[in-house]
Amino acid sequence: MWNVIRAELTKLRRPSLALSTLLAVTFVTGLITSVLFLLVDSPSGNGERGVRIGRDVLSLASGASLSFSNSAGLLGIVALCIFAAQTAQEYTYGTLRNLLVRQPSRMKILIGKLAAMKLFAIVMVAVSGLVGIALSYLFAGIKDVSTTLWSTPEARSAVIRGFINVLIATIGYGIFGMILGLLFRSPISAISIGVIWNLIIEGLLSAFVTNIDRYFPGQLLSTVAVGGTDKISYQYALITSYSFLLGGLAVVAFLFKKRDVAN
Amino acid sequence: MSSPLALDVADLSKKYGDRMAVSHANFEVPMGSICGFVGPNGSGKTTTIKMLLGLISPTTGSGHVLGESITQPEKYLPYVGAMIEGPAFYPALTGFQNLTVLAKLGGFSTDLIQGLLDLVGLGDRGDSKYKTYSLGMKQRLGIAAALLPNPKLLVLDEPTNGLDPAGIHEVRSLLRKLADAGTTVFVSSHLLSEIEMISDHLVMLRLGKVIFSGKTSDLLAKQQPVIVAVPEKVSDLDKLMQIAAAAGHKAIISDSAVHVTGTSDFSATLNRAAFDAGIVLASLTPVRASLEDTFFEMTGE
Numbered sequence: 001m002w003n004v005i006r007a008e009l010t011k012l013r014r015p016s017l018a019l020s021t022l023l024a025v026t027f028v029t030g031l032i033t034s035v036l037f038l039l040v041d042s043p044s045g046n047g048e049r050g051v052r053i054g055r056d057v058l059s060l061a062s063g064a065s066l067s068f069s070n071s072a073g074l075l076g077i078v079a080l081c082i083f084a085a086q087t088a089q090e091y092t093y094g095t096l097r098n099l100l101v102r103q104p105s106r107m108k109i110l111i112g113k114l115a116a117m118k119l120f121a122i123v124m125v126a127v128s129g130l131v132g133i134a135l136s137y138l139f140a141g142i143k144d145v146s147t148t149l150w151s152t153p154e155a156r157s158a159v160i161r162g163f164i165n166v167l168i169a170t171i172g173y174g175i176f177g178m179i180l181g182l183l184f185r186s187p188i189s190a191i192s193i194g195v196i197w198n199l200i201i202e203g204l205l206s207a208f209v210t211n212i213d214r215y216f217p218g219q220l221l222s223t224v225a226v227g228g229t230d231k232i233s234y235q236y237a238l239i240t241s242y243s244f245l246l247g248g249l250a251v252v253a254f255l256f257k258k259r260d261v262a263n
Numbered sequence: 264m265s266s267p268l269a270l271d272v273a274d275l276s277k278k279y280g281d282r283m284a285v286s287h288a289n290f291e292v293p294m295g296s297i298c299g300f301v302g303p304n305g306s307g308k309t310t311t312i313k314m315l316l317g318l319i320s321p322t323t324g325s326g327h328v329l330g331e332s333i334t335q336p337e338k339y340l341p342y343v344g345a346m347i348e349g350p351a352f353y354p355a356l357t358g359f360q361n362l363t364v365l366a367k368l369g370g371f372s373t374d375l376i377q378g379l380l381d382l383v384g385l386g387d388r389g390d391s392k393y394k395t396y397s398l399g400m401k402q403r404l405g406i407a408a409a410l411l412p413n414p415k416l417l418v419l420d421e422p423t424n425g426l427d428p429a430g431i432h433e434v435r436s437l438l439r440k441l442a443d444a445g446t447t448v449f450v451s452s453h454l455l456s457e458i459e460m461i462s463d464h465l466v467m468l469r470l471g472k473v474i475f476s477g478k479t480s481d482l483l484a485k486q487q488p489v490i491v492a493v494p495e496k497v498s499d500l501d502k503l504m505q506i507a508a509a510a511g512h513k514a515i516i517s518d519s520a521v522h523v524t525g526t527s528d529f530s531a532t533l534n535r536a537a538f539d540a541g542i543v544l545a546s547l548t549p550v551r552a553s554l555e556d557t558f559f560e561m562t563g564e
Contacts, residue, residue: 007368016355094351097318098408101345102369104317104336261318 004112072225076173087181350405398425
């Protein structure tokens with residue numbers, strides 16, 4: 001298993017992938033943080049779907065990690081793309097046959113790949129957290145948001161909780177990408193279907209059909225990232241989303257184990 | 264006592280829908296030999312190789328690789344090096360990094376990599392990205408990857424594809440050297456002259472069926488040798504053919520020459536008879552049947 005993880009990390013830490021991902025993560029977190037703080041007085045809102053988040057909320061102990069938590073959806077899309085591409089490319093490049101000759105246990109390949117990508121996701125979320133908190137301090141100064149409560153033990157707990165929740169959500173999106181990668185065996189198909197589903201289909205249906213977001217993995221993972229909402233509890237979101245994902249993963253793992261490697 | 268077997272395949276079949284990709288294949292490959300695996304496109308070579316490497320499940324039949332059943336590839340794959348359907352690597356990684364991925368995966372030391380790159384002639388291009396490699400370089404990297412486990416059995420699918428003549432010669436020498444050191448080499452190729460030069464065993468497939476399995480020399484011995492006689496004057500071709508036929512040998516005219524079935528012993532007799540008939544021969548060459556001739560005759564291609 002450790003051999004698979006080491007091999008996967010060799011691929012994941014290549015500069016073109018690692019640096020571009022971290023740049024994307026920095027950009028996404030920076031964008032969300034700047035919108036959250038710099039548009040605090042905007043009548044159009046500064047949160048998701050035009051929600052207004054005022055200075056009173058930003059000044060709370062959780063204020064420093066709020067932008068980071070709100071970035072989870074986009075971080076998740078980045079993770080979905082990476083997990084999907086890293087899985088499906090083995091088929092398109094034909095490298096899967098090399099991997100299976102060197103490690104015939106297909107389950108070890110799959111679990112090792114997932115473990116390596118989880119490590120990658122931890123780095124992504126950590127960078128996002130650092131960027132989000134640093135920019136929050138910067139923009140709080142510009143927009144007169146009080147940061148007094150941001151250095152309290154309660155704030156530190158909020159940051160740790162935020163980190164764990166965003167990580168769980170990001171990995172969840174990644175698993176979704178991996179499922180699509182194994183199913184479609186093509187990075188382009190897997191990524192486009194994953195992104196369209198999460199950003200467009202789930203979003204549109206949730207806006208028009210009452211309570212349907214309780215059954216969508218993407219919406220539920222976003223709920224996990226922010227620690228639950230008034231409509232959907234954290235526990236429900238976590239259990240339901242991961243039930244979907246682990247069920248899907250079990251199905252594609254079975255197919256991966258049984259399918260002939262034709263290309 | 265028979266020598267131990269590197270490959271032992273019994274009644275192995277693979278069916279896709281109604282099509283039999285491989286049909287009841289039976290063959291054996293002795294340890295330490297170089298075995299050519301030949302057949303026309305679509306004859307089931309790659310499917311057979313994939314079944315032997317655990318990438319495809321057989322529909323029926325059994326097989327053993329290095330004495331272990333193909334149902335348990337984890338028992339023998341650590342001792343097998345393979346390049347299947349040409350080289351396949353990550354374009355954005357360098358040659359060295361690509362081998363590093365496979366070395367780490369297989370639990371082999373990465374210290375071996377530079378030596379392998381040197382061995383296949385990529386020593387100074389290991390730091391270049393795979394996507395910048397020529398077809399020949401990709402092929403060499405594939406061979407280096409196959410050699411990573413210091414294999415007891417090396418399975419190579421078309422290893423000389425894209426190589427220039429010097430590269431082909433190098434690969435041939437390398438395979439011979441590996442076989443001399445005890446590695447069994449199972450190599451498929453459409454370059455039958457190459458296979459003939461290096462292989463001491465042969466498995467021939469046609470339409471998914473094994474039509475020959477055994478020593479290359481045994482196969483070639485079955486083919487009757489031919490004497491190619493070229494008369495100085497083209498107008499003497501018919502007369503020369505009749506002389507050969509009158510001596511009880513099968514003869515045909517092809518490419519301004521008479522091809523006479525017979526061993527080289529008959530050359531002198533034919534030359535004398537032609538001279539007596541007033542025919543001057545520009546050349547008289549005994550030709551041993553090549554693997555290519557045999558292959559075409561057996562496969563009917």
